[in-house]
Amino acid sequence: MAKRVGIEVSLALSEAVKMANADIVAAYPITPQTHIVEHLAELVAEGELDAEFIPVESEHSAMSTCIGSSASGARTFTATSAQGLALMHELLYMPPALRLPIVLAVANRAMSPPISIWNDHSDIMAERDTGWIQLFAENGQEVFDLTLQSFRIAEDPEVMLPVAVNLDGFTLSHVVESVIFPESDEVSKYLPPYKPAIRLDPENPVSMGIFGIPEIYTETKKATDVALLESKKTILKAWDEFGDIFGREYAPIETYETEGVDTILVTMGSISETAMTAVDEMRAKGKKVGLIKIRLWRPFPDEEFKAAVAGVKKIGVIDRCMTLGSHGGPVLMEIRSLLYAVADRPQVFGFMLGLGGRDATRDNFKYIYEQCQVLSEKGQDRHEMVGVME
């Protein structure tokens, strides 16, 4: 029987890695990811997880080690945050191109300076285009489930791509939540052992990471892009099967109270829970507002998103990342460009909220809803930083 446990979300994530039976964990500690790797080190030291824990000297080395480990056919995990993820940057292009199914947890944290250990999405957004499958968790249960699912998705022979699971630093990583742990036989049913078709093996030598002359580079990029876009089919399948076995349903985007509404707010990650409460309160007052939560950020679920906003007049997109010197955050730009070619497209407004750990409150979401009405009336499409002191 599955059992419900009160546990810090970071530790629940580590327990999911344990249940997935990872072979190699290579990591360097950084706030707020620290508890994830500390607990994994404990699990390995205590013999609860039969894995090699490699305490490397930097995040650059962590990802390098993961690349070598995954290339040799080992189930591989690492975790990081903010500047640590940035230090991995040049390596992050390799697992997608080399088709290495590494699983990476990012306890999202603002990029410094000024030095901030607190939560926003600026770390992962800087890695948006590296080719990783990118998922965002909303609560502790999702963190556990998405981690488990990530190994299954990444290693599927139809996919063979790395997956980044995003959980908000502190607001998710450091809170104690109620999480349902599955039985290990259910997990083995869902997640078979990893058997790569090709791996680094002295008996059957192959070369990985070769150079690409101009006559081939474009084609390799296209091949990786198609693999990433096509991975959505397998992700949907993996979620369906997860629902069958564990009874919890997952989808690329989730709609909340969007039936017949005029305005939709769009969120990613843990602030979605606050946004739902705000939507409830606004609806009680007769406002026609609903919410869309994006769980699958890459590959972006174009069709699902378009279908979910069909007939809606106004969309308020919330970004937790500052895009300097441009006209809005990454999620705003994504959605604007997606809807540009849609006839009768809704008006799309952008709001930056909860940067560097500032609270995202119910009042903020109510303000955003009201601003959508005001801007719509004025016919303005600017974006704004919510709560910035003038």
Next chain:
Amino acid sequence: MAKIEALMSWKDIPLGCYVLEAGSTMDYKTGDWRSQRPILDREKCTYCGLCYIYCPDGAYKDMGSEEKYYLVDLDYCKGCGICAYECPADAIEMLEEEV
């Protein structure tokens, strides 16, 4: 600039762009990158093997204990001059290639 044509369709790129055949770099002759070539003075050579070890291209071949010298394969030697720099007997001289 010359027009660049693709070598193959993206659909034919193997998974991860791996090269599945060992030793395929032999097909890629890097010797035409060279602007200078190493010339060996066999009188001075002590057959110590440092040129063979240091050459980043593995372009030297051991001629064995009878011949007692290392022969450079000019199909692959890029002319970097490392062998000449490292040779403790000063037995290698780099000679400009004629254009």
